[in-house]
Amino acid sequence: MWGSGKKKSKSGGGGKSSFDSASCTALFNKYTTEDDPFAISMEGIGDLCDDLDLDPTVDVRVLVLFFKLGATAKPGEISQGEWNRGCEALSLEGIEGFKKLIPSLDTGFMDHDEFRKFYKFVFQFSREGTNKTIEKDMVVALLQMVLCDRNNAHLNSFCEFLNKSGEENERISLDAWQSFLAFSLETSEGCEEYDMDGGAWPVLIDEYVSWKRGPADTKKK
Known part of the structure; x- marks a missing residue:
């Protein structure tokens, strides 16, 4: 995603206000x-x-x-x-x-509405070219960077779930990215109140809840 290297500069300038x-x-x-x-x-x-x-x-x-x-x-x-x-x-x-x-x-200076806009920006800015999705490894890294100071109860377990999931979750969509934030803000750590039959969340979130609720040996797969 990120890189550095040598570059050649060009000249230019001009302005119409007191700003330099x-x-x-x-x-x-x-x-x-x-x-x-x-x-x-x-x-x-x-x-x-x-x-x-x-x-x-x-x-x-x-x-x-x-x-x-x-x-x-x-x-x-x-x-x-x-x-x-x-x-x-x-x-x-x-x-x-x-x-x-x-x-x-610092993201701590952002109120909820601004943070939601920033969270969406992170996904859009981190895409490559015309791709609409992002590889799950990148998603995990971004989630850990963006949410580490937000006291998100699902952050670590969701990242673990993504790391252990198969090819079906190899790339993550914007809808899934945004849905995770909304889900994590309104669902307890144990997901007791989550309605698997409600159909309101993307399949990825259903899969995560099933994984989290499942027996210990399910999480080891």
Whole structure:
């Protein structure tokens, strides 16, 4: 998902307000490549993280940053327009501004509605190309990164279930991703109140509940 490497910069700038858009654009150019000078891809994101002393493989603040910047057009990248609008909204004109912003990027500062939007963004941003689904290994890593500080009673057991499940759950859809969050917020750890015949949840959630309720030897399969 994440990468870093050498890149070649391009020049550019300009602005119409007191915001220093020239500095903003210069910073954007630092992380683009000749192959795509109008978007920062995973390579450039990795380089930005290096400059910010962030590890994008484990630090959820990286994802929060790109959520705040409004990187929604394509998975795994931010366009020049998104970068400019996001930086202006957050008053980010240079790398020092980004560093000062980092402490505020904790998900603990998000209310429920904002976190739900962020949670959906994480899936969309982490897709590859035109794929609508994500490999379960990536889903497990993302869940552990995004929910580890949210006191989610089902996080560890659901990740264990995914790790032990077969090819039928090799790739996870957005619907299943979002359904897990909703399910985990309204269902007790033992799933006593879960209605297997209600038909309100995706099959993946039914399978998880069956696995969790099953005998110990079922979980060892």
